[in-house]
Amino acid sequence: MDDLFDGELRVAVLGWGAIGRTVGLTLAAGDVPGASLVAVADNRRPPDCPVPIVPAAELAADVDLVVEAAGQSALAAHGEDYLLAGCHLLVVSVGALVDQDLVERLRAAGGDRLHLTTGAIGGLDLLRAATRAGPLDAVTLTTTKAPSSLVQFWMDDELRAKLLAGRQRVTAFEGPARLAVLKFPQSVNVAATLALAVGSWELVEVRVVADPAAEVNRHEIEVTGAAGRYRFSIENHPSPDNPKTSGIVPHAVLQNIAELVGWAQGRR
Ligand SMILES: NC(=O)c1ccc[n+]([C@@H]2O[C@H](COP(=O)([O-])OP(=O)(O)OC[C@H]3O[C@@H](n4cnc5c(N)ncnc54)[C@H](O)[C@@H]3O)[C@@H](O)[C@H]2O)c1
Incomplete structure (x- = not known):
């Protein structure tokens, strides 16, 4: 990091x-040494927030890092303005980056201070390496x-009724990651994370399955390419505060x- 980071x-x-509150309360409790919570913005007025609630447009004043959750x-x-204000930005709603115009604006405003959470999945380092090693043949999620x-x-009435009745396993969507993140803006950020790791929104084929027996949010990732064949199966417990979100995500953000912090401290 740069001279913005000078101490805490x-x-x-x-x-x-579901994500921001756990991140904020953990920071406020001092559980990430070297980082502290200084401000929060939310459309609602959360009763249990330990720091001032400020308008979203003013959130970047005198902070080093904004976590978008x-x-x-x-x-x-707001992302562009936060970067223009000079702070770092950690993005949780990764699906938004399917919008190339937004990506260009963020890059121009401060792409070197833009960070993406790993969120609900892992193995991205290996997939980036495999992408670098040679062409990928197929990526499915x-x-x-x-x-x-x-x-x-x-959704049409029939599909919506099936999901609401919750009696049968239903494939709710099949298509490329580019479309998946638009169709399920709150539920398949993982598709975006994967697409960005392998450098293609079209190569990543996404299947979204609704399963009434699902007690976990499951992500099965299969990648084949010149470097090898990779399979990841991830089962996250849903957040008790938001079943669309996995409970691991705020902890990924905290990590x-x-x-x-560690990187910045190492450079000082
Ligand atoms: N990267 C990943 O792997 C991953 C995983 C799960 C969720 N997500 C994404 O993270 C985001 C947050 O998820 P969550 O489960 O915490 O959602 P949530 O609905 O529980 O919380 C979102 C909060 O943001 C507030 N808010 C919304 N728009 C706002 C605005 N313009 N200004 C100020 N406050 C605003 C809402 O009032 C709410 O309190 C979502 O976009 C979700 O899709 C990403």
């Missing part, structure tokens, strides 16, 4: 929801979640913050 990493959180539209609305967490406004 001052962190602000955009979105005090509010949603795709919130990132599109099968995401299985509880039916009610997958209901979307664009990302700890790594930023």
Whole structure:
């Protein structure tokens, strides 16, 4: 990191929801040495926030890092301004980055201070290496979640009724990652994370399955390419606060913050 980081990493959180609240409370408790929570912005007025709630547009004032954990539209609305204000930005709503115009704006505003959480999955280092080693032949992601967490406004009556009834296993979507993140903006950020790791929104074929028996959010990833064949099976318990989100995600964000602190401290 740069001269912005001079002592304690001052962190602000955009979105005090399932992810932002755990991140914020953990930082406020001092459980990430070298980082502290200084401000929060949320559309609602959360009662248990230990630091000042400020308007989202003012969140970047006097902070080193903003953690976006509010949603795709919130990132599109504020991300560029946060980077222009000079701070680092850790993106949780990774699906928003399917919007190439947004990506260009973020890059121009401060691409070297833009960070993406690993979120609900891992193995990305290996997949990046495999992508570098030679062409990939196929990348598939099968995401299985509880039916009610997958209901979307664009679904026809029959599909919506099946998901709401929750009596049968249903394939709710099949298509490229580019479309998946638009169809399920809150549920398949993993497709975006994978697409960005392998450098293609079209190569990643996504299947979204609604399973009434699903007690975990399951992501099965299969990649074949010149360097080898890779299979990851990830089963995350859903967040008790938001079943669309896996409970691991705020801890991935906290790990990302700890790594930023460690990297910055190593350079000083
Ligand atoms: N990268 C990943 O692997 C991954 C995994 C799960 C969720 N996510 C994404 O992370 C984001 C947060 O998820 P969550 O489960 O915490 O959601 P949540 O709905 O529990 O919380 C979001 C919070 O942000 C607030 N908010 C929304 N828009 C805002 C705005 N413009 N200004 C201020 N506050 C705003 C809401 O009031 C809410 O409190 C979502 O976009 C979700 O899709 C990413």
